[in-house]
Amino acid sequence: MYIYFPIAEISxxxxxxxxxxxxxxxxxxxxGVGGGFLMTPLxxxxxxxxxxxxxxxxxxxxxxxxxxxxxxxxxxxxxFKMGTVLxxxxxxxxxxxxxxxxxxxxxxxLDLVIKLSYVFFLGIIGILMLxxxxxxxxxxxxxxxxxxxxxxxxxLHGLPLKxxxxxxxxxxxxxxxxxxxxxxxxxxxxxGVGGGFxMVPAMIYLLGMPTSVVIGTxxxxxxxxxxxxxxxxxxxxxxxxxxxxxxxxxxAVIGAQIGTRFSGMLRGEQLRGLLALVVILxxxxxxxxxxxxxxxxxxxxxxx
Amino acid sequence: xxxxxxxLEYSIKNRLILLLFSMLATYSFNFSxxxxxxNALVADLSKSNISINTDFNGASLLLxxxxxxxxxxxxxxxxxxPSSEVITRKKSKITGIWVNSKxxxxxNVPSFYQIFTTNPLSEIxxxxxxxxxxxxxxxxxxxxxxxENIETYPYSKWVGALERNMRSASLWNTNEKTxxxxxxxxxxxxxxxxxxxxxxxxxxxxxxxxxxxxxAEDITAIAVKKAGFSAIIYRLAHEYSIFYGIxxxxxxxxxxxxxxxxxxxx
Numbered sequence: 186m187y188i189y190f191p192i193a194e195i196s197x198x199x200x201x202x203x204x205x206x207x208x209x210x211x212x213x214x215x216x217g218v219g220g221g222f223l224m225t226p227l228x229x230x231x232x233x234x235x236x237x238x239x240x241x242x243x244x245x246x247x248x249x250x251x252x253x254x255x256x257x258x259x260x261x262x263x264x265f266k267m268g269t270v271l272x273x274x275x276x277x278x279x280x281x282x283x284x285x286x287x288x289x290x291x292x293x294x295l296d297l298v299i300k301l302s303y304v305f306f307l308g309i310i311g312i313l314m315l316x317x318x319x320x321x322x323x324x325x326x327x328x329x330x331x332x333x334x335x336x337x338x339x340x341l342h343g344l345p346l347k348x349x350x351x352x353x354x355x356x357x358x359x360x361x362x363x364x365x366x367x368x369x370x371x372x373x374x375x376x377g378v379g380g381g382f383x384m385v386p387a388m389i390y391l392l393g394m395p396t397s398v399v400i401g402t403x404x405x406x407x408x409x410x411x412x413x414x415x416x417x418x419x420x421x422x423x424x425x426x427x428x429x430x431x432x433x434x435x436x437a438v439i440g441a442q443i444g445t446r447f448s449g450m451l452r453g454e455q456l457r458g459l460l461a462l463v464v465i466l467x468x469x470x471x472x473x474x475x476x477x478x479x480x481x482x483x484x485x486x487x488x489x
Numbered sequence: 490x491x492x493x494x495x496x497l498e499y500s501i502k503n504r505l506i507l508l509l510f511s512m513l514a515t516y517s518f519n520f521s522x523x524x525x526x527x528n529a530l531v532a533d534l535s536k537s538n539i540s541i542n543t544d545f546n547g548a549s550l551l552l553x554x555x556x557x558x559x560x561x562x563x564x565x566x567x568x569x570x571p572s573s574e575v576i577t578r579k580k581s582k583i584t585g586i587w588v589n590s591k592x593x594x595x596x597n598v599p600s601f602y603q604i605f606t607t608n609p610l611s612e613i614x615x616x617x618x619x620x621x622x623x624x625x626x627x628x629x630x631x632x633x634x635x636x637e638n639i640e641t642y643p644y645s646k647w648v649g650a651l652e653r654n655m656r657s658a659s660l661w662n663t664n665e666k667t668x669x670x671x672x673x674x675x676x677x678x679x680x681x682x683x684x685x686x687x688x689x690x691x692x693x694x695x696x697x698x699x700x701x702x703x704x705a706e707d708i709t710a711i712a713v714k715k716a717g718f719s720a721i722i723y724r725l726a727h728e729y730s731i732f733y734g735i736x737x738x739x740x741x742x743x744x745x746x747x748x749x750x751x752x753x754x755x
Binding site: 187188189190191192194195196244245247248249250251252253255256293294296297301408412415416417418419420423425426427428430431434438441442475476477478479481482483484485486487488489 | 541542543544545546547573574575576577578579580581585586587588589592598600647650651653654655657658684685687715718719720722723726727730731733734735736737738740741742744745746748749752
């Protein structure tokens with residue numbers, strides 16, 4: 186059964202889209218990640234124009250983050266004060282990102298920048314995650330345990346505009362989370378992701394937030410960043426395909442439920458190790474597209 | 490202000506033009522009548538309105554008609570879609586990766602161009618005849634803007650690339666020997682419109698050839714437009730984009746809340 190997506194202007198089998206949503210939903214339930222970094226490249230791979238894939242995925246992430254944050258909120262695992270600083274930075278960053286997006290599209294380099302960002306950021310995060318999970322695994326088997334310091338003090342703690350974040354047990358300059366979120370916001374707008382895969386490790390290692398509140402707080406701010414991207418892209422490029430987002434969402438909700446039930450079967454570092462492998466594979470796959478000789482050096486696009 | 494003498498001149502000129510037009514009209518009316526009687530060519534489509542709704546996956550239609558023909562006659566059908574702005578880009582290897590470097594912006598490319606024939610084009614008419622009739626993508630009068638000096642890369646390569654890319658998207662094609670003629674009087678051909686077609690008016694030209702010369706021609710049209718739910722979404726997104734965006738976000742928030750409510754986390 187084919188369905189014509191009016192904004193993407195492409196006809197795709199309905200079950201492929203629901204299945205894709207379900208598969209990514211399963212992985213996001215399993216690993217506790219948003220899944221945008223897998224969904225957007227797969228949508229582009231299916232033939233959906235990159236601008237539509239990025240903007241539509243932002244719309245879908247709004248929904249998955251809302252459903253995710255509710256569970257964390259109930260368990261009081263959201264630092265709203267930190268979340269607010271982050272979302273302000275995220276709004277600034279994602280707005281800049283949407284402008285940059287339009288500029289890149291105009292000069293014909295959007296695809297390149299999207300792919301380069303994927304290769305670079307997924308590559309780095311994947312390798313770091315894999316390294317970390319291997320270390321944890323080795324330590325677990327050597328039965329070596331040590332208590333980690335809450336966080337290290339470095340030059341970042343010397344910056345002005347210090348704020349106290351009670352829920353995160355932090356007293357740091359608001360400039361650090363603000364600029365971090367702004368940076369991730371730019372990437373979020375260009376890559377069509379929530380940015381959790383960068384934000385979560387950065388919140389743990391850079392800001393030194395306790396692991397328990399990291400995911401909830403990250404999801405909280407992702408809602409606002411992706412909502413902002415959805416709104417701005419709707420106005421600027423009209424590339425948000427509401428029908429596509431809804432169909433993906435339907436599959437993703439069901440997939441996420443199944444994934445969550447499976448996640449209890451594996452230990453934390455095993456899950457992270459597997460996720461790291463998936464991330465590295467996606468990075469290699471996209472990198473290959475950039476270096477392999479294209480079948481046709483020329484490409485043609487109908488503008489209007 | 491128009492001075493009296495000038496007005497007179499103006500009026501005479503107008504009358505002359507009017508007279509000339511009426512003569513021309515009478516003449517062409519008579520001419521077309523006799524033309525139609527001797528070389529009757531009538532064509533029609535099984536469907537002349539294509540609606541792109543959410544279940545659209547391309548369309549297939551039948552083009553048929555009658556000719557006052559004889560054994561050995563040929564027919565060429567040209568379907569051309571709305572004129573569009575198109576960019577062709579060339580990739581170059583820069584520091585190990587393939588990057589779009591040069592580009593050309595075409596101003597008036599038919600978004601769809603397919604030819605259907607009874608026999609190979611080269612056997613139906615000479616290149617000169619085809620050029621005069623503008624049958625074939627090589628005779629399109631394309632306007633363009635180059636990103637760089639045209640000498641650095643020959644124009645013909647860009648046209649070739651445009652043609653190749655449009656062909657692989659199944660938007661341009663020459664379907665030779667696809668028209669069947671039945672006893673020199675009836676003809677028919679199957680036309681497939683792919684799912685990626687542009688909306689707008691499509692022109693259908695039907696030309697009847699005998700011994701390499703045109704003896705009759707007819708023109709009809711196909712209208713392709715978005716319809717139903719698909720058209721509503723498209724219109725909302727383009728004409729009320731702020732509300733569309735707000736609605737998309739609101740829907741996502743609601744859907745996310747609903748999902749959390751239906752499936753509480755264990």
